[in-house]
Amino acid sequence: MQQRVEFHARADRALHNPQIRSNFRYAMDGLIDKRKRSFPDLDELNRLRLRCAEIRVNALSKLPELLEQLEACCTKNGIQVHWAETVGEANRIVLDIMNRHNAKLLIKGKSMVSEEMELNHYLEQQGIECLESDLGEYILQLAGEPPSHIVAPAIHKSRQQVAQLFKEKFPDIPYSDDVDRLTRNARHILRRKFYEAPVGLSGVNFAVAETGTICLVENEGNGRMCTTIPPVHIAVTGIEKVVEKLSDIPPLLSILPRSATGQHITTYFNMITSPRKPGEKDGPDEVHLVLLDNGRSRIYEDQELIATLRCIRCGACMNHCPVYTRIGGHAYGTTIPGPIGSILEPQKAGLDRYGDLPTASTLCGACGEVCPVRIPIPALLNRLRFERVRQDHTGVTRGQGSQRDPWEARIWKGWSWMHANPAIYRLGIGLAAGLRWMLPKRLGAWTRVRSAPRLAAKSLHKLAREKGLDHE
Amino acid sequence: MSLRTGFPEQPARVYFFGTCLIDLLYPEAGLAGIQLIRREGVEVIFPQNQTCCGQPAWNSGYRDEARAVASAQMACFPRDYPIVVPSGSCAGMLRHHYPELFQGTPQHKASLAFSDRIFELTEFLVQVLKISLSDVGKPVKVALHVSCSARREMGVAGDHQALLRQLKNVELVEPRRREECCGFGGTFAVKHPEISAAMVEEKATELVATGADTLVSGDCGCLMNITGHLGYRKETLQGSHIASFLWERTNAAES
Structure with a gap:
């Protein structure tokens, strides 16, 4: 309790x-x-919702097979796949990669799975600095707060509150509560870090089993920076984010940003299928994909509750x-x-x-x-x-x-008994109507902001009997 | 959950499921609903053994307790007449959740047939009886609050509006954020009274801001919640169940 x-x-x-x-x-x-x-056309919306639900239901119906296919395709493409049953295991996998590269700074794109892992806290205990590069997440990191929304993490803060926070943390920068100026200041601070960080981390919006592709939806470009500039990219995801085919992506991409922020498409859409290949001008040397379970396979076991795992995190x-x-x-x-x-x-x-x-x-x-x-x-x-x-x-x-709660359970048992026995029920409501003058004017929390309801002198049962409506 | 697409012809007689809230607090609304149907030449039967649809227990997770009550209700309406319910919430329980409640039990098939006979009152008046109303009341401004179950589960918001629009002296208005819940939610108001209070405060403010004389709703849960708060604030806005309102506006003898 x-x-x-x-x-x-x-x-x-x-x-x-x-x-x-x-x-x-x-x-x-x-x-x-x-x-x-x-979504001006409701028919289109409903058709698209049906299609997207179908895509997610299909993927979950063959989740184990698709995950194996995803692993095989990623491995073939040169992406290293790691399995984590718990957040502890997922954190250790990330730490091991960091240690292998002697990395002391991790630059992060937005990832709710990394929040689930409490990755920043874990790595900081190991002497590794984590830096959030999504503007909302960066604001929260400065404020020492968790996200309050999955798409707009700092939505609980007003523009003025953010300006005040910047003033406290960066006394050298002149105060401004202009959104463009605040964004420019943050961009300036963060940009250098992208070049310094040996490892970048991102979440995953969809993982395509048939091609081994990691899809990433974002608006700020920081996601692309995190996944292309540092020599090592780690993507963390829940095991439910897999879809079967590349052709499943367009409908999902059509519905996700519109449902989330009303945008028809996000500013950036990244599809990552391998580390940098010989002759390519950019991209990381290593790409890792961490697949986290953390209780999801238990949800998968129940044919009704499995629908929880369809979520595409639009908010x-x-x-x-x-x-x-x-x-x-x-x-x-x-x-x-x-x-x-x-x-x-x-x-x-x-x-x-x-x-x-x-x-x-x-x-x-x-x-x-x-x-x-x-x-x-x-x-x-x-x-x-x-x-x-x-x-x-x-x-x-x-x-x-x-x-x-045993008391609550007893109340429901009594309630059920009364309402399953019409004679008892009629006796009860008759008594209540007769004694209605005795009812208290105050009924706990209900009457803290409401006047008490008044019982009628005659129930509908009684009125209907008087009118002869109770039989054919 | 699917909305009804076709409607039957006008039947000779129907059953009326009064709901427990109407039974205890708003019996005149139940009677008004019955009278509206009878005026169209349809016989109405109110079986005396009905009590409550069982929704409070169902929404609290006490499924065995809800099932016992639901079983007793199904037994009250033995013939295949339509069952008219003056509440979107109770109609939603009877129509959509009975088949879920009896899933995997010997009564599942019976619950499907039973749920198919359920009509929310305004839906029945508009779609089945194709009622035509003539207003005998004075000019009045009415704010409509459609319950979440009437709007989303039963899909009858349009039927509420259509009935009120037939009344020539009624100016129909709807509050800002009309689709937002009033904060009742049955046992929610008891388990989370502070959140419920915050919701009803804002809903009442929006309703008062419409400048309406009367608040009309098809659900007594919302009415009890909103008018309870309006009374606490000593607002002049009065609430009325849509059945009572329609009956008063169209019954020459009473006005």
Whole structure:
């Protein structure tokens, strides 16, 4: 129950922080609007969603085979493939590569898997400096904070807050809250580092099994720099990012940026298929691909929950989530926040750790409606609500049953008994109506911001009986 | 989950599933829904053994408990008449989640047939009865709040609008961010009261900003949440279930 207190405490802090509230509201309104305008033809959107869901379902249906094919093709192309079952193993693989090259500086493109690994923290303990080169991630590194959104990691900060942060960290640079100037300053600081760093790290948006190609979507060009300038490139990814064919990429690339930021295409799209070949003018001498499991193969085991792994990390579900918009990403306490985080993270780390997250939703359905690969997020939230209180322990989810509170369970048993027995129910509502004057005016948290509901003098059951509507 | 594409002819009689919230808090809305259907020449039967669709337990993860209640409901509507439900949320449970709830049980086939007979009230009035309303009320400005289940699960937001647009003295408005949830979410409001409060505060502010005299919704969960907060803030905006509102506007005897 430790997690519950933490989630509620963090959510309350965010709810009472007007700056957080307005930063998220403003940013989410903008992202919702941009996405909407980038899909003017709803029929096209629905066809594309069906196609992309099909691509992801197909890939997951033969995940083990495709991963083996990916490994074989990458190896043939000269990319070194590493398997990691845990984040600890993945971190050690990266460290070994760094050590082999005597590298003390790692320059990073944006990677949520490296956040999942807490790679920066791990490497810094080993005396290796990590530098985030994505502007949002760089801002957060300066501030010492984790991302609050998977696509726009520093979205919880206003332009003025970023300007203030730069002023504190770089007193020599004149203060400015102009976005272009701030970007130029960061670019200036980072550019030198690209030439100094012996190793660059990136995430992976899609990995193509049939060609052994790593695909990387980005807007700032830092991804291309990280993957081409340093002599060594390490790509880290979850095992679920694989797709079968190269022809699967165009539909996914058509839906991902539009769902994420409303862009028809990102500024950069990188396809990496090998290290630098003889005669080529640029590119790294070594390319490594680290494939991380960290609980994903357990999710793969369940034919309903496997849909969680379709995710292409566009962030549309959080942009459209009324809960995320109110509390922001940090309140979730997970690498990935929002609706997709609330189904993914409890499955990875266990319901004993994140058992509260599946309940932090009104099941309004906005997330499922916008998901580009049609993950039925509300249905999976409901499923995990079952997993968190189930008693038979026959599921695949870690921590199943751990959130079962004996009192709550007894209340539901009683509730069920009453509503499955019509005579008891009618007696109950009759009594409640008769004694309605006794009902308290205050009903816990409900009446903190609401007046108490008033029971009717006569139930619909009674009105219908009086009107003779109860029989044919 | 698929939305209904074809609709049946007007039946001779239907069952009415009143929902537990209407039963306890808004019985006049249930009665208004029944009267709207009867006025079109359709007989309405309200089986006395109905209680609740079971959604609270289903959404809380207590599936066995939900199934026991759902079984009892299916037994209340033995003939193959359509079942009309004055709530997008309860209709969504009966129509889309009963087959999930009974998956892998001997009742699965029965639950599919049962769910196929479920109609949300405004959907039934517009698509099956093709109702034609004539407004006898005074000019009024109405803000519509469509519940998330009515909008997304049942796909009946258009039917809500179509009914209100038939009323010549009603000016229909919708709030900014009309598609955003009001923050009720059943047990969500109990488990996460602070987040729920933040959501209903903003929803109420947007509704008040429309300048409407009346708030109309097809779901009593949203109404209880939003009007509860409006009452707490002592706003003048009053709430009404769409069935009550339509009946009052079109029933000459009462106005």
